[in-house]
Amino acid sequence: AVVSTQSTGYFNPSNRLTSALQNTKAHVNVIIPSIKANGFYKGASVKGHVPDMYNLSAIRLAKKCPNVSVHEYSRDEWSFHGKGLWSDNCTILGSSNFNRRSTLRDTELGFGIVTENEDLKESFRAERDHLMSFTDKLQSSYRSISVLGFPVMRNFL
Numbered sequence: 001a002v003v004s005t006q007s008t009g010y011f012n013p014s015n016r017l018t019s020a021l022q023n024t025k026a027h028v029n030v031i032i033p034s035i036k037a038n039g040f041y042k043g044a045s046v047k048g049h050v051p052d053m054y055n056l057s058a059i060r061l062a063k064k065c066p067n068v069s070v071h072e073y074s075r076d077e078w079s080f081h082g083k084g085l086w087s088d089n090c091t092i093l094g095s096s097n098f099n100r101r102s103t104l105r106d107t108e109l110g111f112g113i114v115t116e117n118e119d120l121k122e123s124f125r126a127e128r129d130h131l132m133s134f135t136d137k138l139q140s141s142y143r144s145i146s147v148l149g150f151p152v153m154r155n156f157l
Contacts, residue, residue: 009081
């Protein structure tokens with residue numbers, strides 16, 4: 001089975017990405033920051049709710065896409081803003097968060113590496129596995145106020 005792993009600091013997938021994830025036969029692991037590892041954690045005012053909105057977005061996607069497993073990155077005293085995509089013979093690194101904002105508003109740059117070199121593929125797998133070693137399966141938790149703010153904020157996240 002094909003396995004793909006994607007990491008992003010801010011997970012709010014566009015409709016196009018959601019559709020692609022729903023239609024792929026691959027199993028997709030998505031790595032997002034835990035609420036405490038999000039750069040907006042403990043932010044003032046509305047910013048403090050941003051991590052919950054991203055978790056809500058991930059929870060909703062996981063319900064729509066049974067082939068997607070969402071994992072929260074968490075290390076004491078660390079934040080997480082890793083961006084990348086890993087599959088069997090390809091890695092994409094760049095500035096995109098694979099979210100609505102990256103797709104519709106921002107200018108992003110990505111660099112794809114496709115290889116048949118076994119040493120390089122092993123290096124990519126080791127990098128992915130190292131990231132995954134600091135994750136736990138997504139918990140369905142967020143502050144309920146985020147449900148109210150999400151429809152308004154969705155296009156800006």
